[in-house]
Amino acid sequence: MKDVAARAGVGLKTVSRVVNGEPGVTPDTVRRVQESIDALGFRRNDSARVLRKGRTASIGLVLEDLADPFYGPMSRAVEEAARAHGALLIHGSSAEEPDREQELVLALCARRVDGLVIVPASDDHRYLEPEIAAGVATVFVDRPAGRIDADVVLSDSFSGARDGVAHLIAHGHRRIGFIGDRPRIHTATERLRGYRTAMAEAGLRVDDSWVALGSTEPERVRATACAMLDGAGQPPVTALFCGNNRVTVTVVRVLNGRVRPVALVGFDDFELADLLSPGVTVIAQDAAQLGRTASERLFRRLDGASDAPSHFLLPTRLIPRGSGELPPPADAL
């Protein structure tokens, strides 16, 4: 910038004015400065700008896994909001590890992002208190914040799961298995609670062997599903409820290799669910809406809103496609 000013024979401030399109510069001066900028290949350094202005016009998005299709529409919604507000998006995965989440979030804070959208892997976010106090707008999405009071946007996991399990019960099932994500994850325990509530409301017993929380790795899900379907020494389950899309996809593969039909309802919709045979009945959540709601909240805070942290609960929707409407086999009743 110094060089540009020297070459154009003007002051630093005038170059700054031209670069930022500020008014109050003679057209002729503008031309001279512009020529000088082009000749020298000048490119404004936003780091220096940030240092003076305070705001970086960037927000951080931390989620579990960039490649999980569930987060695709959510990321896009956050990106669109950022773009609409002239901000850039810094994106990172926690790989579901609390330490990695914290490391990433603090790195983003050191870069002075204006705000954060976090799908938490950790259950203790007290490490964020100084950052929030220092003005970093923070919104948690998909799962709640741990041990701090903050804005949160969730899908209604409990009601969704209860609806899904009630649907299976309405179609005649009495022995229903639940396969979900690790118990540390809030959505996993909420969906399990929905399952238990639906069963209790129907006056049905839940055998311990029908419930499995754990890693969503295909190997583990496959083994779990097979155990429930083969019913070690007792009557097997006639229906399965899956806690998220990763589990559902693996269970669909398992069922595909079996002759006896098993009813299935999965939490989360996924592409092509309608083209499988049977189509997979799901509890759909609106991932894009999750992202939109969170970003809206975030940018409202950046615009100065200082009301108490809010909690949004987005409804889910049951989409019947065939797999959830299969009756139990006649000999299983």
Add this chain to the structure above:
Amino acid sequence: MKDVAARAGVGLKTVSRVVNGEPGVTPDTVRRVQESIDALGFRRNDSARVLRKGRTASIGLVLEDLADPFYGPMSRAVEEAARAHGALLIHGSSAEEPDREQELVLALCARRVDGLVIVPASDDHRYLEPEIAAGVATVFVDRPAGRIDADVVLSDSFSGARDGVAHLIAHGHRRIGFIGDRPRIHTATERLRGYRTAMAEAGLRVDDSWVALGSTEPERVRATACAMLDGAGQPPVTALFCGNNRVTVTVVRVLNGRVRPVALVGFDDFELADLLSPGVTVIAQDAAQLGRTASERLFRRLDGASDAPSHFLLPTRLIPRGSGELPPPADAL
């Protein structure tokens, strides 16, 4: 930092040393400074650091659409590489619009990212020349750079498409349709070239109505596929080759609603392709490897490599699953 130094009764430089874990500070001093940092809730401002050091330890990733599942594994691979090198990832979508690509890329350059990984939407990247000259390492992936010489990592679209179409021909098809992405997109025209080559090598004629490049929007793909399958006044095609995963998914939906079986091979693998009936035969490319190769190249440049721009061409793999092995109907020969 000034406050921390004052409170601890030391100089600025000593605080800097403690914050960065540099050696040459008495344990006792370290303790005093650390206590001061904690008490004041000090958080280092990386913007200032960047301003002095020159490097930002961040890289930009620009692609078409954050929510497209094809880019998930690629993004993850780039993120892993960034993480391994202590860099953060700034992520943005071009929405396939050249202007938006340029705007985003230049914004990333103004933030002084150390490097860029770009899936280009534009076909003219001369706007990047000053940036590259100024030292921004740049690698293009999935599609080549336009009008500049730069590092490029591609899948072998031509050979992949030729293999796929030859596969259909080997299974008896003579009238094969090609539905691809917009002609502006390099992969679309390369795959079309593969199609034409395979047809020519088999001595087969290509009717103009069998080839359609254009938007991958479901409505347009659906209409195009129906026109080819109904053969306006002439014998219909007995097989379709789809130019990418978005097209394939829509065509699978179209075929699902028809009685007459039609053979299908799609470029790009996708989740659950094997569970459809019939399973969808695809030309798979390794999206994660695309990301890994590009990042490796990028970080090698950041480590000082200054050899001529290189061009990588990654092989594709035909995965037969049923849809590509369907013979033409007996009355169609």
Add this chain to the structure above:
DNA sequence: CTGAAAGCGCTTACAG
């Protein structure tokens, strides 16, 4: 309409 001075929060190069 234009510019000189001070400062954002760090690090570099140097001296003690």
Add this chain to the structure above:
DNA sequence: CTGAAAGCGCTTACAG
């Protein structure tokens, strides 16, 4: 082992 000075490249607040 420790620190004062200068500077990274901008913008702010002010004066002309």
